[in-house]
Amino acid sequence: xxxxxxxxxxxxxxxxxxxxxxxxxxxxxxxxxxxxxxxxxxxxxxxxxxxxxxxxxxxxxxxxxxxxxxxxxxxxxxxxxxxxxxxxxxxxxxxxxxxxxxxxxxxxxxxxxxxxxxxxxxxxxxxxxxxxxxxxxxxxxxxxxxxxxxxxxxxxxxxxxxxxxxxxxxxxxxxxxxxxxxxxxxxxxxxxxxxxxxxxxxxxxxxxxxxxxxxxxxxxxxxxxxxxxxxxxxxxxxxxxxxxxxxxxxxxxxx
Amino acid sequence: xxxxxxxxxxxxxxxxxxxxxxxxxxxxxxxxxxxxxxxxxxxxxxxxxxxxxxxxxxxxxxxxxxxxxxxxxxxxxxxxxxxxxxxxxxxxxxxxxxxxxxxxxxxxxxxxxxxxxxxxxxxxxxxxxxxxxxxxxxxxxxxxxxxxxxxxxxxxxxxxxxxxxxxxxxxxxxx
Numbered sequence: 400x401x402x403x404x405x406x407x408x409x410x411x412x413x414x415x416x417x418x419x420x421x422x423x424x425x426x427x428x429x430x431x432x433x434x435x436x437x438x439x440x441x442x443x444x445x446x447x448x449x450x451x452x453x454x455x456x457x458x459x460x461x462x463x464x465x466x467x468x469x470x471x472x473x474x475x476x477x478x479x480x481x482x483x484x485x486x487x488x489x490x491x492x493x494x495x496x497x498x499x500x501x502x503x504x505x506x507x508x509x510x511x512x513x514x515x516x517x518x519x520x521x522x523x524x525x526x527x528x529x530x531x532x533x534x535x536x537x538x539x540x541x542x543x544x545x546x547x548x549x550x551x552x553x554x555x556x557x558x559x560x561x562x563x564x565x566x567x568x569x570x571x572x573x574x575x576x577x578x579x580x581x582x583x584x585x586x587x588x589x590x591x592x593x594x595x596x597x598x599x600x601x602x603x604x605x606x607x608x609x610x611x612x613x614x615x616x617x618x619x620x621x622x623x624x625x626x627x628x629x630x631x632x633x634x635x636x637x638x639x640x641x642x643x644x645x646x647x648x649x650x651x652x653x654x
Numbered sequence: 655x656x657x658x659x660x661x662x663x664x665x666x667x668x669x670x671x672x673x674x675x676x677x678x679x680x681x682x683x684x685x686x687x688x689x690x691x692x693x694x695x696x697x698x699x700x701x702x703x704x705x706x707x708x709x710x711x712x713x714x715x716x717x718x719x720x721x722x723x724x725x726x727x728x729x730x731x732x733x734x735x736x737x738x739x740x741x742x743x744x745x746x747x748x749x750x751x752x753x754x755x756x757x758x759x760x761x762x763x764x765x766x767x768x769x770x771x772x773x774x775x776x777x778x779x780x781x782x783x784x785x786x787x788x789x790x791x792x793x794x795x796x797x798x799x800x801x802x803x804x805x806x807x808x809x810x811x812x813x814x815x816x817x818x819x820x821x822x823x824x825x826x827x828x829x
Contacts, residue, residue, distance in 0.1 A: 403670035403716055425671075429712045433693040436673050436711070445671055449717040491783025493707050493760070494694050577695045577783060 401435070401442040405450055409555060412451040418533040419551040422446050426468055426502035429494055430514070446553075453501075453555060461561050467501030467554040474500055481566040481585055482520045482559075488570060489516050490577060501554040504528070504541070508602050511629030512579035518545060518604020522596030523566065523585035526559040542596075542606040564589035567650035569643040571599075573630065581631045582639050586647045593651075595644065600625040600636050607644070616645035655719045659684060660728030670716035675699045677715050678725065686726035686755040690785075697784030700756035701725050707763040726755040729762055738762050741801035742794070749788035756784050761798040772802040 401423070406412040416422055423442035425431055434440035448468045456477045457464040465474065471486045472495040478486075489495055489503060504521065506514035521541045528544040530537060530552040539547075541557070569584040580599030587594050593611045598604035600623055609618035625636035655666040659682060668677045675692070678684045678701070690696040692711045699710045702724035730736035735743060738761045748754045764772060764780040777798045786794060800806060 401669075401671055405670070405716060425714070427712075428714050428717070429694055429709075432671070432673055432712055432714055435671055436676070436692060442671075447670065447714065447716055490694065491697075492780065493697070493700055493709050493783055494712065496703075496706055496708050497712050 401445045404444055404446045406446070406448070407450050407452070409451055409453055412446065412448060412453065413531045413536075413553065413555070415446055416531065416553040419553065424448070424505075424553060426499035427470065427497040429490070429498045430502065430506060430509070448499075454499075455556075462558050463561055464556055464558045465500050466556050468499045469501075471495035471498045471500065471503065480562055481524060481568060481587060482517065484568050485516045485520045485570070485583065485585065488572065488580075494577075500557060504545075504557065505549060505554060508628070509579070513599050513601065513626070513628060513630075514579055515604065516580055516583055516598060519583040519585040519596035519598035520568065521557065521559065522604055522606045523587040523594045524559040524562055525587070525589075525594055526557050528557055529555045531555060542604075545603045546605070562587055562589065565651050565654040567647045567654060569647045569650075571639060571643060579630060582636055582643050584640075584643045584647045586644075586651055588651055595619075595647075597623050597640070597644075600640060602626070610644060610648075614648065616641040616648060619644045655715060657682075657715075657718070657720075658722040660724060666715060666719075668715055670714065672715045673711050674701070674703075674713040674715055674718060674723070675710035678710060678723070684725055684727060688752055688755060690752070695783075695785070696753070696756075697760065697781075698753045698756040700759050700784070702759060702763055705763070705766070707760045724759070726758055729758065736762065737801045737804070737806050738765065738798065740806040741797040744806060745793055745797040745800060747790065747793040747797035749786070749790045753784060753786045753788075757781060757786070757794055760784060761801070764798070765802050768802065770802065772799060774799065 404415045406415050421443045423445050425445045425447045453466040454468040455466040456469045471489050474486050503515050503517045526541045527538050528541050532552040566587045571582040572578045572580045583599040585596045595607040595610045597607050607619050607622040609621040619640050625633045627633040657664050668681050678687050687710050688698040690698040694709050694712045700707050701710045703721050730739045738758050777795045
């Protein structure tokens with residue numbers, strides 16, 4: 400049985416995490432707990448973050464700061480922007496009271512589905528991830544965090560400048576509460592600078608830089624290689640992705 | 655670790671990463687939360703944690719140490735059903751009954767939060783993650799709305815056939 404480490408401050412959490420060796424980070428546990436209960440996952444040491452004080456949500460200033468263990472329910476209560484639109488579609492209300500923002504950001508693909516809806520809006524919003532691990536604390540753009548070596552990092556918080564431009568989103572999913580996304584597109588334009596985030600089409604959310612430069616929706620396939628899973632085939636995603644990017648850009652223009 | 659379940663305090667000896675569902679069913683022998691999908695998808699294990707509905711299968715026991723838990727057993731007795739339970743009974747909202755514990759607990763939380771009549775959309779939002787594989791959703795939604803309007807009377811018995819009424823039992827039917 401796993402040893403449960405229950406830190407009572409962010410500093411203690413960072414110190415218990417160390418460089419992440421033999422540590423399984425347990426946020427809300429909505430992904431991990433069923434795996435552990437079914438005997439498919441045997442963590443040596445589980446770092447349980449519910450008392451770590453990493454759940455602060457600060458929306459009072461020009462920078463929105465979200466602690467890693469903020470629940471999706473608390474995020475929806477406390478914000479009303481592009482990120483909220485995506486958070487509202489994760490699971491149902493009861494799952495969102497347990498699931499955390501950090502856990503959603505770090506979620507790897509599940510059995511037959513891609514996970515982690517919040518990557519796309521966070522990329523579009525130009526969010527930065529503050530994490531600790533080997534080499535100490537660092538803050539980096541969310542797309543760099545997602546494409547880097549996340550295994551040795553403990554997410555502490557996520558922050559973004561309050562969006563003052565236009566935002567738009569397009570989501571495609573099966574019509575029930577627990578279906579993961581087939582395609583997620585989030586776009587944000589601030590002072591003429593366009594940012595495009597895509598999730599649900601592959602293991603991790605990606606930034607579609609080609610579309611940002613050309614504004615041609617078809618270019619999204621230069622940045623993203625869609626995968627097949629139980630929800631949709633790669634071929635279907637390749638057809639739907641440019642369409643949804645086009646709709647999001649049209650929505651942005653008419654906003 | 656400690657839990658207050660339906661008003662009674664218990665000391666918990668299960669390991670910290672045990673799902674609340676298993677603690678309730680196996681350590682405390684409180685069996686109304688059902689072990690359905692056990693991955694957060696079906697909603698029949700839903701209980702109230704400090705008044706808020708959550709999936710007990712997705713909740714590690716260490717994360718709710720000291721919390722107050724309400725299960726279906728804490729809502730009403732057979733002789734004095736809660737308004738939602740009475741509405742489910744009167745309006746035939748239970749078929750096989752497997753999803754009923756989660757449906758009733760989540761509906762009770764919705765009614766407490768709203769504090770008055772709820773709309774169909776409110777109910778669909780609150781029960782959106784609860785599966786009824788008998789697909790009896792229409793009567794469930796009707797029952798929750800009726801309970802929210804206080805349209806629940808005495809628990810009625812099923813009408814018995816009057817003298818002289820024809821026997822409608824189908825010959826050879828297991829019923």
